[in-house]
Amino acid sequence: MVWMKGVYDLMIKPREEKYHAILDAATEAFAEYGYYTCQVSKIAKLAGVADGTIYLYFKNKEDILVSLFSDRMGNFIREIQQSIAQCTTTKERLFCIIRTHFKYMQENRSLAIVTQIELRQSDPKIREAISGPLREYFHLIEQVLSEGVQKEEITLMDIKVGRQMFFGTLDAAISDWVSSRKPRPLEGIEELIYELMRGAFNIK
Amino acid sequence: MVWMKGVYDLMIKPREEKYHAILDAATEAFAEYGYYTCQVSKIAKLAGVADGTIYLYFKNKEDILVSLFSDRMGNFIREIQQSIAQCTTTKERLFCIIRTHFKYMQENRSLAIVTQIELRQSDPKIREAISGPLREYFHLIEQVLSEGVQKEEITLMDIKVGRQMFFGTLDAAISDWVSSRKPRPLEGIEELIYELMRGAFNIK
Amino acid sequence: MVWMKGVYDLMIKPREEKYHAILDAATEAFAEYGYYTCQVSKIAKLAGVADGTIYLYFKNKEDILVSLFSDRMGNFIREIQQSIAQCTTTKERLFCIIRTHFKYMQENRSLAIVTQIELRQSDPKIREAISGPLREYFHLIEQVLSEGVQKEEITLMDIKVGRQMFFGTLDAAISDWVSSRKPRPLEGIEELIYELMRGAFNIK
Amino acid sequence: MVWMKGVYDLMIKPREEKYHAILDAATEAFAEYGYYTCQVSKIAKLAGVADGTIYLYFKNKEDILVSLFSDRMGNFIREIQQSIAQCTTTKERLFCIIRTHFKYMQENRSLAIVTQIELRQSDPKIREAISGPLREYFHLIEQVLSEGVQKEEITLMDIKVGRQMFFGTLDAAISDWVSSRKPRPLEGIEELIYELMRGAFNIK
DNA sequence: GATGAATGAGCATTCATTCAT
DNA sequence: CATGAATGAATGCTCATTCAT
Numbered sequence: 001m002v003w004m005k006g007v008y009d010l011m012i013k014p015r016e017e018k019y020h021a022i023l024d025a026a027t028e029a030f031a032e033y034g035y036y037t038c039q040v041s042k043i044a045k046l047a048g049v050a051d052g053t054i055y056l057y058f059k060n061k062e063d064i065l066v067s068l069f070s071d072r073m074g075n076f077i078r079e080i081q082q083s084i085a086q087c088t089t090t091k092e093r094l095f096c097i098i099r100t101h102f103k104y105m106q107e108n109r110s111l112a113i114v115t116q117i118e119l120r121q122s123d124p125k126i127r128e129a130i131s132g133p134l135r136e137y138f139h140l141i142e143q144v145l146s147e148g149v150q151k152e153e154i155t156l157m158d159i160k161v162g163r164q165m166f167f168g169t170l171d172a173a174i175s176d177w178v179s180s181r182k183p184r185p186l187e188g189i190e191e192l193i194y195e196l197m198r199g200a201f202n203i204k
Numbered sequence: 205m206v207w208m209k210g211v212y213d214l215m216i217k218p219r220e221e222k223y224h225a226i227l228d229a230a231t232e233a234f235a236e237y238g239y240y241t242c243q244v245s246k247i248a249k250l251a252g253v254a255d256g257t258i259y260l261y262f263k264n265k266e267d268i269l270v271s272l273f274s275d276r277m278g279n280f281i282r283e284i285q286q287s288i289a290q291c292t293t294t295k296e297r298l299f300c301i302i303r304t305h306f307k308y309m310q311e312n313r314s315l316a317i318v319t320q321i322e323l324r325q326s327d328p329k330i331r332e333a334i335s336g337p338l339r340e341y342f343h344l345i346e347q348v349l350s351e352g353v354q355k356e357e358i359t360l361m362d363i364k365v366g367r368q369m370f371f372g373t374l375d376a377a378i379s380d381w382v383s384s385r386k387p388r389p390l391e392g393i394e395e396l397i398y399e400l401m402r403g404a405f406n407i408k
Numbered sequence: 409m410v411w412m413k414g415v416y417d418l419m420i421k422p423r424e425e426k427y428h429a430i431l432d433a434a435t436e437a438f439a440e441y442g443y444y445t446c447q448v449s450k451i452a453k454l455a456g457v458a459d460g461t462i463y464l465y466f467k468n469k470e471d472i473l474v475s476l477f478s479d480r481m482g483n484f485i486r487e488i489q490q491s492i493a494q495c496t497t498t499k500e501r502l503f504c505i506i507r508t509h510f511k512y513m514q515e516n517r518s519l520a521i522v523t524q525i526e527l528r529q530s531d532p533k534i535r536e537a538i539s540g541p542l543r544e545y546f547h548l549i550e551q552v553l554s555e556g557v558q559k560e561e562i563t564l565m566d567i568k569v570g571r572q573m574f575f576g577t578l579d580a581a582i583s584d585w586v587s588s589r590k591p592r593p594l595e596g597i598e599e600l601i602y603e604l605m606r607g608a609f610n611i612k
Numbered sequence: 613m614v615w616m617k618g619v620y621d622l623m624i625k626p627r628e629e630k631y632h633a634i635l636d637a638a639t640e641a642f643a644e645y646g647y648y649t650c651q652v653s654k655i656a657k658l659a660g661v662a663d664g665t666i667y668l669y670f671k672n673k674e675d676i677l678v679s680l681f682s683d684r685m686g687n688f689i690r691e692i693q694q695s696i697a698q699c700t701t702t703k704e705r706l707f708c709i710i711r712t713h714f715k716y717m718q719e720n721r722s723l724a725i726v727t728q729i730e731l732r733q734s735d736p737k738i739r740e741a742i743s744g745p746l747r748e749y750f751h752l753i754e755q756v757l758s759e760g761v762q763k764e765e766i767t768l769m770d771i772k773v774g775r776q777m778f779f780g781t782l783d784a785a786i787s788d789w790v791s792s793r794k795p796r797p798l799e800g801i802e803e804l805i806y807e808l809m810r811g812a813f814n815i816k
Numbered sequence: 817g818a819t820g821a822a823t824g825a826g827c828a829t830t831c832a833t834t835c836a837t
Numbered sequence: 838c839a840t841g842a843a844t845g846a847a848t849g850c851t852c853a854t855t856c857a858t
Contacts, residue, residue, distance in 0.1 A: 036240035040853060041820095050819040052855075061853065127383070161377070161396040165369070165404075168376025172368040179331070192365045200369075200404035222842095244828060254844045256830075265828065444648035448832060449841095458840040460834075469832065535791070569804045572784040573777070580780025581773070587739070600773045608812035630821095652849060662823045667850065 019057050022047045023071055026064045031110035034117055035065055035126075066129040072111050073133030076104050077140060090148030091203050094166070095194050097141065101170050102186035105177075113178050116171075141166055148201070155202035165200060169193060223261050226251045227275060230268045235314035238321055239269055239330075270333040276315050277337030280308050281344060294352030295407050298370070299398050301345065305374050306390040309381075317382050320375075345370055352405070359406035369404060373397060427465050430455045431479060434472045439518035442525055443473055443534075474537040480519050481541030484512050485548060492548075498556030499611050502574070503602050505549065509578050510594040513585075521586050524579075549574055556609070563610040573608060577601060631669050634659045635683060638676045643722035646729055647677055647738075678741040684723050685745030688716050689752060702760030703815050706778070707806050709753065713782050714798035717789075725790050728783075753778055760813070767814035777812060781805060 025047035029038045040061055044051045058064045083100045087093045105112040141163045148154035156162045173193065177183040197203065229251035233242045244265055248255045262268045287304045291297045309316040345367045352358035360366045377397065381387040401407065433455035437446045448469055452459045466472045488508045495501045513520040549571045556562035564570045581601065585591040605611065637659035641650045652673055656663045670676045695712045699705045717724040753775045760766035768774045785805065789795040809815065 039851085044820095051821095051853090052819055053817085055854070056817070131383070157399060158393070158396045160380070161393050161400065164376040164380060165373040165397070165400050168372035168374070168379075169369040170372070171376065172372025173365070175372075176364070176368060179335070189362070189365050192362045193369070195361060196365065196369050196404040199406055200400040202403055243826090255828090256845060257843055259829070260842070447830090452841095459832090459842095460840055461838085463833070464838070539791070565807060566801070566804045568788070569785070569801050569808065572788060573781040573805070573808050576780035576782070576784025576787075577777040578780070579784065580776040583780075584772070584776060587743070597770070597773055600770045601777070603769060604773065604777050604812040607814055608808040610811055651847090663849090664824060664851075665822055668821070673849065 018047075018049060018053070022049065022054060022057055022064070023068050026068055027072070027108075027110045027114055030065065030068070030117070031113035040064075062126060062129070065126065068114070069130050069133050072108070073137065077133070077137055079104060080137075080140065084144070090144060090151065090153035091198075093144045093148075094197060094201070094203065095190075097144070097166075098170065098190050098194055098197075102173075102190060105174050106186050109178070112174055116175055116178050138163055138167065145201075148203075153204050162201065166197065169196070222251075222253065222257070226253065226258060226261055226268070227272055230272055231276070231312075231314045231318055234269065234272070234321070235317035266330060266333070269330065272318065273334050273337050276312070277319075277341065280315075281337070281341055283308060284341075284344065288348070294348065294355065294357040295402075297348045297352075298401060298405070298407065299394075301348070301370075302374065302394050302397055302401075306377075306394060309378050310390050313382070316378055320379055320382050342367055342371065349405075352407075357408050366405065370401065373400070426455075426457060426461070430457065430462060430465055430472070431476055434476055435480070435516075435518045435522055438473065438476070438525070439521035448472075470534060470537070473534065476522070477538050477541050480516070481545065485541065485545055487512060488545075488548065492552070498552060498559065498561040499606075501552045501556075502605060502609075502611065503598075505552070505574075506578065506598050506602055506605075510581075510598060513582050514594050517586070520582055524583055524586050546571055546575065553609075556611075561612050570609065574605065577604070630659075630661065630665070634661065634666060634669055634676070635680055638680055639684070639720075639722045639726055642677065642680070642729070643725035674738060674741070677738060680726070681742050681745050684720070685727075685749065688723075689745065689749055691716060692749075692752065696756070702756065702763065702765040703810075705756045705760075706809060706813070706815065707802075709756070709778075710782065710802050710805055710809075714785075714802060717786050718798050721790070724786055728787055728790050750775055750779065757813075760815075765816050774813065778809065781808070 022043065026043045029043045029046055032038070033042070040054060041051050043064070044054055047054075054064070058067060080097055080100045083096050084093050087096050105115075142159050145154065145156055145159050145162045145166070149156050149159070170193070173186070173189060177186055226247065230247045233247045233250055236242070237246070244258055245255050247268070248258055251258075258268070262271060284301055284304045287300050288297050291300050309319075346363050349358070349360055349363050349366045349370070353360050353363070374397070377390070377393060381390055430451065434451045437451045437454055440446070441450070448462060449459050451472070452462055455462075462472070466475060488505055491504050491508045492501050495504050513523075550567050553562065553564055553567050553570045553574070557564050557567070578601070581594070581597060585594055634655065638655045641655045641658055644650070645654070652666055653663050655676070656666055659666075666676070670679060692709055692712045695708050696705050699708050717727075754771050757766070757768055757771050757774045757778070761768050761771070782805070785798070785801060789798055
């Protein structure tokens with residue numbers, strides 16, 4: 001692979017290439033079969049690697065799920081943070097989150113499904129591992145709300161409850177979208193949801 | 205069983221007694237370990253019956269989960285319907301659902317956990333079986349919202365999105381409550397949530 | 409059951425009635441499903457008794473099979489002995505056995521099947537238990553052959569081999585008959601088989 | 613495995629090696645315990661592999677039995693066909709089948725037992741699967757008899773009945789041999805049986 | 817690093833047998 | 838005697854993980 005040299009930094013390193021192939025495959029497979037119903041060998045086949053190869057990149061099956069979350073949710077949160085950065089008002093920020101949330105999930109339907117499904121695993125070990133990235137997202141929402149209250153751009157008595165409403169609504173919408181075969185595009189409801197939020201938070 | 209005679213109608217029939225013992229045990233066990241991580245033998249031990257006995261009352265493990273849902277969600281919905289029946293305004297009805305939802309879940313913490321966890325199983329067979337009772341609840345909420353719009357007691361552009369917000373918010377609150385070790389009692393946030401709903405739906 | 413008194417000896421005693429009902433049911437059930445594939449509860453249902461009742465009449469499942477053999481093969485051998493008794497020549501006796509063997513099996517198809525199937529169980533305990541009645545039948549055939557040789561009505565160098573041929577042929581014929589759906593009646597082949605025996609044993 | 617190079621064609625390929633080890637083990641185990649009484653783990657232990665390994669080579673327990681038959685009976689029939697090929701007269705052919713049948717069974721006592729035992733399983737699925745190779749053997753015998761009649765080397769009114777006698781006799785002899793602890797060698801009775809056949813079929 | 821054959825612990829389910837009624 | 842609900846030992850099969858090549 002001498003020819004690679006010059007462009008090496010533009011490429012995904014082969015090492016990472018396989019890592020991501022496995023993660024992509026796992027996302028698909030978990031989404032279709034669920035974590036417990038999906039065999040590691042299915043992921044391997046989908047990723048085009050041998051069963052054993054998986055264990056060169058991940059400690060065990062659980063680690064795949066956990067890594068998947070860190071990786072994907074990390075991207076998700078980063079994307080949201082970036083899009084928020086350009087907003088000036090709380091109103092804009094909230095609308096921006098709604099839109100980015102929907103856009104991201106729509107572009108990553110499998111991830112949306114996995115999130116829906118596995119977000120609430122009860123196996124305590126898994127829960128704990130997964131809760132990290134999610135908490136980060138919660139924190140981000142709460143920050144926006146907090147700041148909004150401070151700047152008196154919204155009215156809200158309890159930040160946490162506000163976040164529960166905000167996230168819960170988006171989550172329920174995704175849940176419906178994910179479980180229906182012929183879902184209406186999520187874009188259609190962004191406005192509707194925002195309108196409700198406007199009333200709830202008394203957005204200026 | 206001569207002694208039974210007079211009090212027979214006060215007793216649970218023995219047959220049903222065991223059925224419910226198993227369902228109770230399963231609720232506890234699924235809540236603690238999750239459906240897949242929980243062995244049938246664990247349920248049996250918790251219910252105080254032999255492993256084989258389970259299969260006199262349920263077709264298989266999956267059937268336990270499904271029955272659990274029909275049974276519990278059935279009760280839940282019935283309780284909500286009863287408490288709504290006495291309300292005269294949409295405002296009262298919505299507040300009533302919030303309170304009953306929280307009360308029921310608080311009294312049945314294990315059920316709350318199981319609901320949170322297994323609501324989103326991806327195993328298609330299980331999902332399908334479980335979706336029935338949940339849909340019924342969704343329908344009930346949508347009816348209340350619909351009627352409120354008709355009577356002009358609330359303002360709402362899209363019933364389904366309204367229901368997503370309403371249910372999603374309650375669900376997210378329960379999710380937080382369930383996953384925290386030392387949760388603040390749910391009663392404390394009923395008012396807070398209602399206040400948000402009032403703004404969102406412009407409740408008169 | 410006072411009314412029974414006078415006719416009691418003409419009746420099957422109630423005790424025996426149920427015993428035979430179970431044996432009949434077992435014959436049917438074993439024939440259809442095979443010994444191992446057939447549950448005791450299936451026999452009970454077919455016999456119209458409770459599962460537990462079976463164990464008032466039989467020690468265990470194996471005992472049913474063994475009893476079935478003793479009982480049925482006992483009848484079978486007795487019937488053959490009776491029909492042979494009236495014969496005067498070896499020729500007649502051999503033909504008589506062929507005819508009675510076929511007649512009995514045709515009238516008790518289930519028994520024929522069970523015999524075919526379970527005759528050769530390898531579970532040593534079962535084999536041993538079953539071999540008794542069968543040996544008795546072998547002995548009977550060998551006696552007829554022996555006597556025939558002695559009286560010079562047939563020619564045969566080895567009695568045991570002679571019996572193997574005789575029984576083996578009948579058994580193979582029954583086996584074909586049992587396993588074909590639309591078998592030609594066994595009567596049709598009695599003559600054909602006898603003709604072969606005549607040649608083999610050089611029957612006078 | 614450089615050392616393998618030169619002798620590779622003399623070796624059994626490793627893949628097949630394990631396949632046959634399992635089949636051999638199953639033959640022994642089924643012979644000793646019977647199909648239903650023999651646990652898969654017993655076969656695995658006897659074959660020197662893990663339980664799970666069995667399922668890399670066979671679909672399930674039943675598949676082992678069926679494969680065993682195809683494989684062994686296939687060999688058996690091939691061997692008989694080869695030995696027949698060199699015979700010129702029906703007389704020789706029939707004697708040859710007797711001798712080869714006995715020789716093969718004597719060299720494969722376990723197979724003989726399994727054949728005796730499982731030939732007549734009533735579980736319809738198993739029967740069907742097993743009947744194939746047996747039918748082939750029947751067909752072979754019938755062909756020899758048919759040809760003999762055509763060439764007027766034997767006299768026989770009904771081919772099928774002739775085959776029943778021929779096979780039934782051999783089978784009964786094997787059955788006796790298999791079930792006796794100290795059997796006289798089968799070679800001793802080849803002549804005796806042939807002599808009976810000679811009479812029965814009027815072999816020229 | 818990559819492979820995939822081999823492993824064996826783990827589990828849902830069955831069913832002969834018991835025993836309180 | 839009769840019942841049938843309850844028992845729990847027994848077993849076929851799966852699948853995450855390992856390791857020799």
